[in-house]
Amino acid sequence: MNPRKLLAFFFFFFFRRFSSASAENLSFDFPSFNFRNLTFLGSSHIRNGVVGLTRDLPVPTSSAGSVLYNSPVRFFDPDSNTTASFSTRFTFSFSNLNPSSSGDGMSFFLSPNNQTLGSSGAYLGLLNSSLPTLNHFIAVEFDTRQDTHFSDPNDNHVGLDIDTLISIKTADPIDQDVDLKSGTAITAWIDYKNDQETLKVYLSYSGFKPETPVLNVGIDLSGYLKEVMYVGFSASTEGSTELHEIENWSFRTSGFVPKRPTLHPHNVSDTYVIVSPRLPAPEKGHKRRLGLGLGIAGPAFFCVALVVFGYVSVRKWREVRRVKSFKAEVVAGPRQFSYRELRAATGGFHGSRIIGHGAFGTVYKAFFVASGTIAAVKRSRHSHEGKTEFLAELSIIACLRHKNLVHLQGWCVEKGELLLVYDFMPNGSLERVLYQESEEGNLLDWPHRQNVAIGLASVLTYMHQECEQQVIHRDIKTGNVLLDGNFNAKLGDFGLAKLMDHDKSPVSTLTAGTMGYLAPEYLQYGKATEKTDAFSYGVVILELACGRRPIERIPDCHKMVNLVDWVWGLHSEGRIIDAADQRLAGEFDVEEMRKLLLVGLSCANPDSSKRPTMRRVLQILSNEAEPPAVPRVKPSLSFSCGVSLSVDDIVSDCDGSLTSSMCEIVVN
Template sequence: MNPRKRLVFSILLIIVCNLSCSASMASTGNVNLEFPFFNLRNLTLLGDSYLRNGVIGLTRDLEVPSSSSGSVIYNYPIAFFDSTTNITASFSTRFTFSVDNINPTSFGDGLTFFLSPNNQTLGSPGGFLGLVNSSQLTKNRFIAIEFDTKLDLHFDDPDENHVGLDIDSLISIKAANPMMQGINLKSGNSITAWIDYSNEQKKVEVFLGYSNLKPNKAILSVDIDLSDYLKEFMFVGFSASTEGSTELHFIENWGFKTLGLHPARPRIHSHNVSDNSVPLRPPIPVSDSGNRHHKKIGLALGIGFPSFFCAVLVVFGLFSVKKWKGTKTEKSLKAELMAGPRQFSYKELKSATRGFQQTRVLGHGAFGTVYKAFFVDSGAISAVKRSKHTHEGKSEFLSELSIIACLRHKNLVQLQGWCVEKGELLLVYEFMPNGSLDNMLYSETGEPLKWSYRYNIAVGLASALTYLHRECEQQVIHRDIKTSNIMLDGSYNARLGDFGLARLMDHDKSPVSTLTAGTMGYLAPEYLQYGKATEKTDVFSYGIVILELACGRRPIEREGESQRMVNLVDWVWKLHSEGKIVAAADARMNGKFEEAEMKKLLLVGLSCANPDSAERPSMRRVLQILNNEADPLAVPKAKPSLTFSNSLPLSIDELVSDCEEQLEIRID
C-alpha cells in the first residue's frame, strides 16, 4: 500500500473506530421500540409463527385441532444490566393481543411475553406454551408473563383463564384471574396488556384492558427483585402453543422500553455541566498576547482541519471509484455483510469442521461441499458451505449472501455468518438435524416419512415462497426449488435454502432474461425454452416437489425391469384422468394418510405443474388452498400441451442422466 493510501486508510479507520465506540455506548443505554404493525425486518419467527397483514400469528392457523408452538423474537439483544455502574434497568411494555377459536370448546393453551438470554427460544406445544422444551425442562431460561387459557394441573394452574409471572419454570410465582376485572382471555377480542417492572420498587405489575386506556388497577402485582435474573443483555419476544386445539394467538402491535440505564460516560469531562456538578477553581491569568496567539491557532485549526478532512474524503472517493469500478458485486457484498450476519475467521471454521474432514461432510451441491461444524466454546452446531475454487462459485456465493442476509422467515434456512479468507468462500448456516428432504423421503432404511410431516412440509414451503414472491421488500425468484434444497429442522418443518441461483427483482416489473439455471426435472417448459425465470417457474418446481411428497417418486425415474423413463407429472395426470388420483399415493405409507388431504395435495401439485404457466396458481393461492382458506382449483382431466418453435434442448435420457448426477444423498 503506497503512503497516500495508507494515510487515507488510517484516518478512516480512526473515524470508523470512533463511530463504533459511539454506537457501542449508545447500545448500552435505554431502548424504546415501537411496532404499530409488524414486518420481518427486525424480528425472527420460530416454529409455527407467521406474519400476515402486519399481525404476528404464533400458532398454526388450521380448522382442525392440532398441536403447535411458535415464537417471535426481536433480533437484537437489549441491555438490562450495567456492570460498570451495577444498575439494573426497569422496563415497560405494551402490546395488543387476541386469542380466538373457531371452536370454543377446543381451547388451550395460551401465550407468553418473555425475556430470555437465548435468541432461539422455542419450546414444546401444549402446556409448555412454546417456552419450555418438554424433554429438557430446565434448558430454557426466561422471565415470562403467561396468559394461560387452559387448566393444567401439572403446572399447578389455578384455572383456565389466568395471568401469571414465571421465572425459569411454568409453575407461576403468582397468578391472577382477569375475569375479576371482566377480562376474558379467550373472548377473541383485542386485549391490550401493560407490563411494568420498577427496579426501585422491586415490583412487577400487569394491567389488561379492552381499550388503549391503561387501567388504574393492576390484574397482577408481584413484589420481586428481578436483578438476579436480568442478565447484562437479553432478548425479548412472545411465544404460544396449542395441543389438540384450534385456538389461535395473535400479536397486533407492540411497544417496549427500558428505563434507568445511562450511556457510558466519556473519560474527558464535557463542558456542558452545571456549576454544582464540578468544583470551581480560580481562573489562571493568561497574557493577552498569548491569548491572541491561541486564537490564531484555533482559527487556523478551525478552517484547516475541515478543509483537510474534505480533501481526504475527496481523495478517498477518487481512490474508491478507481478501485471498485466494475466490481459491483464485491461492493454489494460488503454493504450487506456490515449490517447482516457475523464474520467468522477461517481458523474458527477449520477448527469446527476438524480441518474440513471427510467424516464431517453433510452433502454436496453445485456451489460446493457442506460440512457439519461443532464450535467447542459455545457448544453450537452449524452447517458450513465451502465453495469450489471457481469464478462461478464466487458469483453464486455473492448472490446467495446478498439475498439471504436480508430475509427472515420461519421456513427459510437462517444464515448465521460468512468467511472470505485464504481464497475460500464459506457460508455458515443453522444446522438442520433431519437433513434434506430428498434424503428423508427416499431413504431405504427406517420408517417412511409420516403423512402429517409431508403435509406440513408442503404448507411450510408454500409459506416461504409466498414470502419470497410477495411479502419481502424485493421479489426473490429462487430458480432451484428441489427436494435436496429443502432442509428439515428438528420438528420436520421445511426450511428452504440454497439461494445461489436466486435473483432479486423489483415487484411488478418484468423479469430479466437470464441463462437457464436449476436442476432438470424441476424446470418449467417455458424456462427450458426461453431461459426466463418468473415466479411461475418457481410455482412449477414447487408442484414437482409436492408431487414427490405425495407419491414418494422422483420427477423422472426408471421403472421396473423395463427401465422405461417415467415422468412423474405425466404418471399422476394419467391416474387423474382415470378418476383414481389417490392411487398415486406413496405405497410405503400403507394407507396411513388423510385421503381428502392426499387428493388435495395431488391436485395442487398438478395445478402448479401445468405446462401452461398462465394456468398455474400463485403461491399465495396455493397456501390458502392448503390451509382450507380457499377452494381447490379445477384440474383438467387431460394434461394440457404446449407447442414451441424449437424442440426441447435435451432428450429424456439426457434429462435423467443430469438429474441423477445432481441428486446426491446427504449424510448426517
C-alpha cells in the first residue's frame, strides 16, 4: 500500500473512531441515599439514608421539595433517531400523625431542567402557582388529596401528567388493596416501552412486582422526551403534616444500540495491484530508491504524527482528570462560572462593587447583563491559603438545601483565583441592619427579629440533626446571617464549617471563630460541637433582643461589658425585660421578648451540658414547648484542670475590635 494512503487510512480510522459518539443506555441504583449524585431543592432532605421530600411542620404550615439525579439522562439519540424506553423502581411511604390533615402527595417526574421546584399544596412541588406554564415535565403522580381544580377523581389515585396536573389518565390503587395513606412502605414500578407505546405503573406492599399494573396508559412519549432530561421526585403539603419519604431508587434506560464505526470503501481502496513498469535500468533504479525512501519516510512521519497526537491527548486527559478530581472534591451540582464572566459582572472586581469582607475574602456585587440577574461573588484573599476554606465551603453548602441557607449558584477556579457565586441578599447582613442601618433610621422591627430567630434555629436544627453528616458551622455571628428582600434569615459563610458523623466524637482543632461568640469550652479545648454552635446562636439571639454587640466598651471608660453577663445580671435582679432594645420603644410582645431573652441565656450557658439542642430551641420559639428554666445566678465556668475562668477573663486581653475579627487561640 502507498505510504501516503496508509497514513490517510490510519488517520481516517482514528478520527472516525474517536469522533463517533453514540447514545448509551444508563442505569443507577440507590439502595439507600447520601448527598452524592443528588440535588435537593426546597424542603427535601436526608435522614438516616432516607430521602424526605417534605417536613414535619406545625399545622397550617405548607412545604414543597424536590430531589433529582445530578446528571442529565439521555432519552433521545438524534443520530439514530431513537427514543429510549425506561423503567424505574422505588420504595416510598406517606405517614401522618393526623390522618385528617393528609395531603397532598408525591410524583416521579422527568424534566428538561434540574431546578424543578413548584409550589406547595395541590401543585405537588411540580407547578408554580403564579406561573403554571413555567415548568415542563412528564410525571406519574401519587395523589392523596382530591383537588377539583385539577379534576382529581378522589383522594387516593395514581395518574400520568404531562406539563399539567390534569392527568391524562388516573387509576385508584385501592382496587388492588393499596392505600397510599396507609403509612406502610409501598414499592412502585414504572415501565415505559417506546416500541409498544405504553406506560405501566405497578404498586405493591411487598418487593415482588405484581402481574397486573395499577395504571396502564397507551401513549407515545417520543414527542415529549427531549434529548437529555433530569429524573427525580417532588412532593408537597398544604396546611398538613403528611411526610413523603423515599427509601430506595433504581432507574435504567434501554433501547439505544451502540454504533459501530463504519469505513467508506470509496475513501480508501481495499485492493491494490502493483504493476512493474518496463523502464530503462537507470530509471528503474531511481524509482526503486524513491520508493524505498517513501517507504521509510511515510511510516516515520506517521509515527511522529502518532506521537504528537498521543502527547496532546495525554496532556488533555491529564487536564480533564485534574478538573474532574477537583470537581469530585467539591461535589457536583453548582454551575462552574468562567473567570471572564465573573470579572465582567463585577466591573473588574472594582472597589465600588465591594459589599463586604469575611474570613474567606472580599465579597463583590455582580451584575450579569445577559440574564439580568444580580449575585454576590466571594473572592479569596490567597489562592493557596484559601483553598482549604474554599473547598470546605463549596463541598458543604453544595450538599445542603434549606430555605434559611444562602443559595450557592456556582464557583470558579481560574487565574489562580478561588471564587464562589451566591444569591444576592438585598438587605445585607444582620449585623449591618441591626447596628449600622439602625443609626440611619432603618430599625429592624420586632416581628422581623422573631422571624430571624426562628429561621436561624430552623437551619441549625437541619445542619445538626437532619443531615446525613452533622455540619458544625463554627462561626455563627450576626455578620454571617444575611437577610433577603423580606428580611428572612439566610445563614452563610461556611469557610470554617466541619462535617462530622453523628455518632463520632468531636475532633480537637485549632480554635477559630469570632471573639464574643466562642463557647468557653471551645476556647479551652478547641473541640467544635453542636453545643458550641448553640452558644454562638444564644449570643446572636441576645443581640437581636437587646440591640447590643457581644462585647462593648463603656463610653469614657476602658472597661469592656459582656452582653451575656449583662443580661444575666438583669435576670438575677428579676428585671430581664429591661434588657430589651430601647430603640423598639416598647413595640413588642413582653412575654415573647422574655422568652427570647431566656432562650438566649439558656443557649449561652457556660455549662455546655445545660444548653438545649437547636431542635428544642425551635420548638420553644414555635410555641410547641415551654420556655427553658434559667438559673437566676449565672453558673461559674470551670474545667477539669482546675482553671476557673469568666468570659471577662477570656476577653480581657483583647481590644474592642475583636467582635469583627478572626482570632486563633491556643489555651495550654
